[in-house]
Amino acid sequence: MSISLEKYLAPPDFSLGDVRDPRVFELDYIPRKIYERKELPQIMELISLYLKGSRIPCIIWGERGSGKTTTVKAILRELPNALRRVEGYKEVADSVKTVYVSAREKPTSYQIYQFLTGMKGGIPASVMKERLKEEKKMILAVDEADLLKDDDLLYFIPRETSIYLILLSRDIRWFTNLDEAVKSSLLPKHVRFNPYTAEEMDEILTMRAKEGLNYFDPTVVSALAGIVVRDADSDTRVGIRSLYWLGIKRSWNENALMDTVKESIKEVEDFSIRMMNNEELVVLYLSIKNKQTNRAYEALPPKFKMSKASFLTKLNRLQEMGLINLIKVSQGRIHTIAVQPLLRHPEIVEEEIEARGLLGD
Numbered sequence: 001m002s003i004s005l006e007k008y009l010a011p012p013d014f015s016l017g018d019v020r021d022p023r024v025f026e027l028d029y030i031p032r033k034i035y036e037r038k039e040l041p042q043i044m045e046l047i048s049l050y051l052k053g054s055r056i057p058c059i060i061w062g063e064r065g066s067g068k069t070t071t072v073k074a075i076l077r078e079l080p081n082a083l084r085r086v087e088g089y090k091e092v093a094d095s096v097k098t099v100y101v102s103a104r105e106k107p108t109s110y111q112i113y114q115f116l117t118g119m120k121g122g123i124p125a126s127v128m129k130e131r132l133k134e135e136k137k138m139i140l141a142v143d144e145a146d147l148l149k150d151d152d153l154l155y156f157i158p159r160e161t162s163i164y165l166i167l168l169s170r171d172i173r174w175f176t177n178l179d180e181a182v183k184s185s186l187l188p189k190h191v192r193f194n195p196y197t198a199e200e201m202d203e204i205l206t207m208r209a210k211e212g213l214n215y216f217d218p219t220v221v222s223a224l225a226g227i228v229v230r231d232a233d234s235d236t237r238v239g240i241r242s243l244y245w246l247g248i249k250r251s252w253n254e255n256a257l258m259d260t261v262k263e264s265i266k267e268v269e270d271f272s273i274r275m276m277n278n279e280e281l282v283v284l285y286l287s288i289k290n291k292q293t294n295r296a297y298e299a300l301p302p303k304f305k306m307s308k309a310s311f312l313t314k315l316n317r318l319q320e321m322g323l324i325n326l327i328k329v330s331q332g333r334i335h336t337i338a339v340q341p342l343l344r345h346p347e348i349v350e351e352e353i354e355a356r357g358l359l360g361d
């Protein structure tokens with residue numbers, strides 16, 4: 001059978017407005033040049049120490065969109081080149097390995113060992129761990145470390161290998177709640193990324209506009225930066241998506257800004273929900289539906305095998321993402337936690353649950 005699609009194609013001269021390169025505005029794009037956070041020297045100092053043989057792991061904390069992933073990926077990408085350019089480091093440049101892994105994609109130590117060693121499934125962890133002990137100079141960044149389901153690697157890597165560990169997380173409570181033995185094996189330096197100020201946001205958005213647009217109005221970009229800091233918790237993603245839509249629509253006037261920002265908040269919310277793992281998604285759905293954490297936990301199908309504690313950790317994470325508010329309610333001596341949804345478009349959660357077939361039989 002044939003269908004004619006010609007009539008549905010946008011005209012060949014269809015225009016992306018002022019957008020020169022749409023990829024520059026995708027949410028996982030790492031720009032050619034990043035804005036350097038003032039904490040960058042601290043991280044580089046720890047890396048230099050490591051290269052000289054002294055190892056203090058590093059944990060980077062910061063809200064969503066504060067540049068954790070971008071900063072660390074840029075460091076890993078640029079480090080070998082930088083080393084090659086500095087006398088005295090040239091020898092290490094070729095031997096140092098830099099590896100990025102996200103616990104969202106690889107949530108168990110076993111999966112991360114597999115990734116690091118390239119060994120296929122079925123190999124015992126002990127064999128892979130022996131291999132990792134042979135690594136001389138490796139920098140391993142584990143993003144969204146609070147999603148790790150076990151802490152084997154947090155204990156093993158600092159104690160028994162020479163690998164340098166950089167952990168990234170939004171949730172400061174995650175580290176506090178770790179096992180004492182793991183904490184004392186890590187003894188990390190904590191680096192905190194505060195939310196961007198309006199000036200910093202302006203600089204980041206201006207850099208991005210220059211990279212991906214043919215034209216933009218700097219006054220509108222500054223106004224946008226202010227709105228993102230004030231109304232979108234400084235989430236840079238919202239600013240970047242807004243820039244894209246302003247460029248597409250060539251809508252460089254301040255009056256239309258608010259609508260564009262609202263659209264972009266929705267778009268980013270949509271994106272975060274679709275990126276969630278199954279467990280997070282189910283916890284979000286049940287907590288919104290049941291409006292109270294105890295009842296939500298009771299409604300969790302047994303196949304998810306989740307302890308109450310880990311259920312509550314997930315709820316905290318959702319609160320951190322700005323998707324729900326948890327409110328303590330006391331009636332006499334009975335205390336419960338009510339869930340207040342903050343999502344602009346909660347129907348997306350249900351759609352996604354259905355699309356993945358998570359709660360059906």
Ligand SMILES: Nc1ncnc2c1ncn2[C@@H]1O[C@H](COP(=O)(O)OP(=O)(O)OP(=O)(O)O)[C@@H](O)[C@H]1O
Nearest residue numbers: 027029034035063064065066067068069070236237
């Ligand atoms: N310093 C920066 N320079 C250039 N772009 C940045 C910078 N910080 C953030 N961005 C941009 O903002 C967006 C969000 O940044 P990033 O993903 O690094 O945040 P994050 O702290 O890892 O957030 P999350 O906790 O949600 O993972 C990305 O698209 C990134 O390109």
Ligand SMILES: [Mg+2]
Nearest residue numbers: 068069070143
């Ligand atoms: Mg990140």
